[in-house]
Amino acid sequence: MLIKVCGPGCASCEKTQKIVEAAVAAKGIGAAIVKVKDFQEIAQLGVFSTPAVVINGVVKCVGRVPKQSEVEEWLD
Amino acid sequence: MEPLQPIGCGCTKPGTDQESTSSNCIPWAKIGVVGTLGLGLWFGVYTNLQSFATFLTYSLLGIARPSQLGDAVQFFVYDTPKVLLLLTLIVFVVGVIRSFFTQERTRRYLAGKRETAGNVMAALLGIVTPFCSCSAVPLFLGFVQAGVPLGVTFSFLIAAPMVNEIALILLYGLLGWKVAALYLGTGLLIAIVAGWVIGRLKLESWTEDWVQEMRAGEAIVFEQQLTWADRLEQGKEAVRDIVGKVWVYVVAGIAVGALIHGYVPEDFMAGIMGKDAWWSVPAAVAVGIPMYSNAAGIVPVVEALLGKGAALGTVLAFMMSVIALSLPEMIILRKVLKLKLIAVFILVVGSGIVGIGYLFNMII
Numbered sequence: 001m002l003i004k005v006c007g008p009g010c011a012s013c014e015k016t017q018k019i020v021e022a023a024v025a026a027k028g029i030g031a032a033i034v035k036v037k038d039f040q041e042i043a044q045l046g047v048f049s050t051p052a053v054v055i056n057g058v059v060k061c062v063g064r065v066p067k068q069s070e071v072e073e074w075l076d
Numbered sequence: 077m078e079p080l081q082p083i084g085c086g087c088t089k090p091g092t093d094q095e096s097t098s099s100n101c102i103p104w105a106k107i108g109v110v111g112t113l114g115l116g117l118w119f120g121v122y123t124n125l126q127s128f129a130t131f132l133t134y135s136l137l138g139i140a141r142p143s144q145l146g147d148a149v150q151f152f153v154y155d156t157p158k159v160l161l162l163l164t165l166i167v168f169v170v171g172v173i174r175s176f177f178t179q180e181r182t183r184r185y186l187a188g189k190r191e192t193a194g195n196v197m198a199a200l201l202g203i204v205t206p207f208c209s210c211s212a213v214p215l216f217l218g219f220v221q222a223g224v225p226l227g228v229t230f231s232f233l234i235a236a237p238m239v240n241e242i243a244l245i246l247l248y249g250l251l252g253w254k255v256a257a258l259y260l261g262t263g264l265l266i267a268i269v270a271g272w273v274i275g276r277l278k279l280e281s282w283t284e285d286w287v288q289e290m291r292a293g294e295a296i297v298f299e300q301q302l303t304w305a306d307r308l309e310q311g312k313e314a315v316r317d318i319v320g321k322v323w324v325y326v327v328a329g330i331a332v333g334a335l336i337h338g339y340v341p342e343d344f345m346a347g348i349m350g351k352d353a354w355w356s357v358p359a360a361v362a363v364g365i366p367m368y369s370n371a372a373g374i375v376p377v378v379e380a381l382l383g384k385g386a387a388l389g390t391v392l393a394f395m396m397s398v399i400a401l402s403l404p405e406m407i408i409l410r411k412v413l414k415l416k417l418i419a420v421f422i423l424v425v426g427s428g429i430v431g432i433g434y435l436f437n438m439i440i
Contacts, residue, residue: 008213008214008408010211039213039214039217039411039412040286042214043214043217043221043290047214048179048183048214048215048217048218048221049179049180049211049214049215049218050211050214062180063178063179063180063211
């Protein structure tokens with residue numbers, strides 16, 4: 001499973017990263033979490049507000065910090 | 077740009093796991109009681125602050141009246157809770173209002189707009205749309221991709237940081253509604269005119285090449301269905317987030333203001349930042365442009381400067397240039413704009429601010 005966390009590195013993006021890491025750990029699954037900081041790459045994913053979470057190429061949320069329980073649902 | 081249906085994710089109902097906001101029955105009775113009690117308490121405290129500050133300073137602490145120390149202490153004891161009370165209430169209200177204006181929705185409003193009308197709308201939406209400087213680039217790309225004209229995009233990018241509820245409420249609390257209204261009006265004017273001018277210059281080719289090559293019509297949007305309980309929750313969230321962050325600046329700024337208020341002689345600033353020093357407006361703007369501070373840190377300083385003989389136009393110009401233009405934002409924008417476009421942006425907005433500064437110094 002490939003999880004992309006999109007954001008330039010501001011406070012909310014860091015928070016999102018931590019939440020995703022915690023969710024993956026809680027689920028006990030193997031997943032690669034990649035930070036995407038490059039705006040061009042982010043835009044190519046179709047994302048125009050950050051932070052955003054993309055799981056296996058599917059954009060799951062845009063422009064807000066998700067809750068850990070949400071992320072865990074997406075991982076199912 | 078059809079909004080995608082969320083794929084069974086929790087995006088539609090944020091906050092469902094902590095509060096029982098998922099149910100559709102909103103506890104109106106509870107909200108009404110808590111709201112009324114809260115507002116009553118708020119007004120009770122707010123209207124008695126002046127007498128409390130006087131009592132604390134001169135009776136309880138027994139500071140001689142009149143004295144420099146007494147002036148400074150009373151200023152601090154009165155202004156700090158007053159500004160924090162105002163800030164909390166307004167940030168909550170604006171937080172709730174903001175839940176109606178997402179960046180996606182703003183983008184859609186502006187996509188079909190022509191210049192001029194678009195500039196006006198973009199500047200107005202800049203006040204209420206949630207925005208932070210780190211989201212400036214994605215927002216810019218989203219606007220370009222949705223076909224929002226470049227000048228209209230700039231109107232938004234200028235107004236969003238410059239005209240915001242924190243700046244306005246601090247100006248209102250410390251300097252009165254007239255100055256706050258002036259700031260609101262002129263801030264919008266600069267955003268509208270500067271954006272319009274940049275649009276007229278037709279500088280689309282001065283954005284980075286990959287930005288120009290971006291394909292249109294692929295933005296992914298999640299529509300959130302918010303209940304009123306969610307919106308109130310977002311208001312509370314805003315208070316926790318914003319007031320939690322800026323209260324330190326408010327207290328520090330007012331403390332500095334209090335010292336200046338009590339100890340710096342009247343008319344100290346008149347020679348440097350007074351009306352007669354014609355060069356002071358451009359100088360203040362030139363100093364302010366690279367500086368970065370939020371409104372909470374700058375307004376108490378502005379008040380102190382004004383109290384010591386600085387001219388209103390000069391001081392407002394300084395404040396606008398600090399909040400609207402900053403080095404960190406320019407560095408971020410450099411990823412999507414060529415250097416010459418950033419230079420034009422700074423030049424146009426900077427001249428607008430200088431013009432406003434002179435105008436006020438002439439009128440008032």
